[in-house]
Amino acid sequence: MNAQRSRHGTRSLILESALELLCASGFSGITLGSLAKRVGMSKSGLFAHFKSIEQVHLAVAVYAYELFQENVVTPALGLDKGLSQLRETVSRWLEWTSRSCPPGGTPLVAAFFEFDDKDGPIRAVLLHQEVHWRGQLTRIVQETITCGSFREDLDVPQFVSALCGISYSFHVSLRFLREASSSQVAGRLVDAIIASAMKRSKGN
Amino acid sequence: MNAQRSRHGTRSLILESALELLCASGFSGITLGSLAKRVGMSKSGLFAHFKSIEQVHLAVAVYAYELFQENVVTPALGLDKGLSQLRETVSRWLEWTSRSCPPGGTPLVAAFFEFDDKDGPIRAVLLHQEVHWRGQLTRIVQETITCGSFREDLDVPQFVSALCGISYSFHVSLRFLREASSSQVAGRLVDAIIASAMKRSKGN
Numbered sequence: 001m002n003a004q005r006s007r008h009g010t011r012s013l014i015l016e017s018a019l020e021l022l023c024a025s026g027f028s029g030i031t032l033g034s035l036a037k038r039v040g041m042s043k044s045g046l047f048a049h050f051k052s053i054e055q056v057h058l059a060v061a062v063y064a065y066e067l068f069q070e071n072v073v074t075p076a077l078g079l080d081k082g083l084s085q086l087r088e089t090v091s092r093w094l095e096w097t098s099r100s101c102p103p104g105g106t107p108l109v110a111a112f113f114e115f116d117d118k119d120g121p122i123r124a125v126l127l128h129q130e131v132h133w134r135g136q137l138t139r140i141v142q143e144t145i146t147c148g149s150f151r152e153d154l155d156v157p158q159f160v161s162a163l164c165g166i167s168y169s170f171h172v173s174l175r176f177l178r179e180a181s182s183s184q185v186a187g188r189l190v191d192a193i194i195a196s197a198m199k200r201s202k203g204n
Numbered sequence: 205m206n207a208q209r210s211r212h213g214t215r216s217l218i219l220e221s222a223l224e225l226l227c228a229s230g231f232s233g234i235t236l237g238s239l240a241k242r243v244g245m246s247k248s249g250l251f252a253h254f255k256s257i258e259q260v261h262l263a264v265a266v267y268a269y270e271l272f273q274e275n276v277v278t279p280a281l282g283l284d285k286g287l288s289q290l291r292e293t294v295s296r297w298l299e300w301t302s303r304s305c306p307p308g309g310t311p312l313v314a315a316f317f318e319f320d321d322k323d324g325p326i327r328a329v330l331l332h333q334e335v336h337w338r339g340q341l342t343r344i345v346q347e348t349i350t351c352g353s354f355r356e357d358l359d360v361p362q363f364v365s366a367l368c369g370i371s372y373s374f375h376v377s378l379r380f381l382r383e384a385s386s387s388q389v390a391g392r393l394v395d396a397i398i399a400s401a402m403k404r405s406k407g408n
Binding site: 023029101109112113116118130158171177185192 | 229335368372375381
């Protein structure tokens with residue numbers, strides 16, 4: 001039992017270190033050498049927990065997405081369906097994007113650009129996660145229509161794509177350009193697309 | 205003279221190869237080893253043209269940005285200032301994003317995520333380029349206000365940020381998610397923010 005617990009603890013330590021490397025240098029920065037050095041164990045020690053570096057890559061992708069879900073999606077599920085849940089989810093999404101990495105930030109978004117033209121199992125996992133997350137956003141937007149806040153003819157895929165664009169633009173503005181106005185601009189963009197989707201603004 | 209021309213030709217060949225590596229694996233994928241192999245020359249041969257791999261990184265960043273300017277910004281400069289030039293620039297931007305990489309695509313946008321938390325000369329060059337490009341977009345949007353097409357109280361930084369968000373979202377949708385509707389959705393988003401900025405829609 002203790003051995004199992006210790007084994008679990010070491011695995012967590014390896015994943016934490018792998019996430020740090022992911023944040024710093026993307027998946028290509030997680031090598032057996034860099035990871036062994038970061039964790040402070042030998043390469044053969046790593047092999048006791050992960051059979052290959054690809055297994056580490058897959059496990060850290062899953063781990064980073066779990067953190068995103070726990071911090072962004074899950075806390076908003078307790079709110080009323082519709083606009084409240086949408087606003088809370090988007091607010092947490094932008095806040096998570098602005099947090100230092102790890103545990104926050106969006107290393108998986110960076111990986112979309114790292115893996116846009118590279119096929120393989122990591123890409124497949126990242127794609128599955130992003131489709132899942134956009135499905136959650138789509139459901140929340142559709143519920144906001146059902147609740148009567150958003151107009152019924154709203155183009156939901158277009159709305160979700162616009163939300164994603166705002167979050168990517170916020171990431172670049174805040175973390176790359178380091179503009180002081182990043183949060184304000186992103187907030188105003190979110191307010192604007194929500195206003196344009198509201199039922200009462202139809203035909204206005 | 206012939207020696208100079210040949211030297212210039214080899215330098216171009218090295219830059220083309222570096223751009224291919226940039227598209228495939230980001231700046232971290234351009235190493236002396238990978239570049240020498242791609243060009244088909246020895247590492248010491250490379251040193252005759254570039255004193256270090258950092259010099260290659262800087263040169264390829266400049267080269268990729270020149271290609272972007274030549275294909276996206278410059279051709280639109282011949283059009284009337286205002287909405288025509290804005291529409292042409294944005295249309296060319298999205299078209300360039302959708303082109304295979306190299307010579308198209310947006311390897312420099314991918315690099316924003318690679319260098320968001322990494323300081324140094326490459327980041328400084330990429331930042332300078334992005335500030336320059338957003339300055340060009342800002343000028344075109346301001347001219348669209350001056351020409352009377354866009355309303356005078358338009359929030360220009362917010363508009364430019366929204367445009368950038370649409371292009372990033374288009375990149376992810378097309379190249380990562382590989383959605384068939386990417387271009388249509390991006391086009392509708394551009395139409396929507398242009399419509400919301402038009403003078404005649406004020407107060408509507």
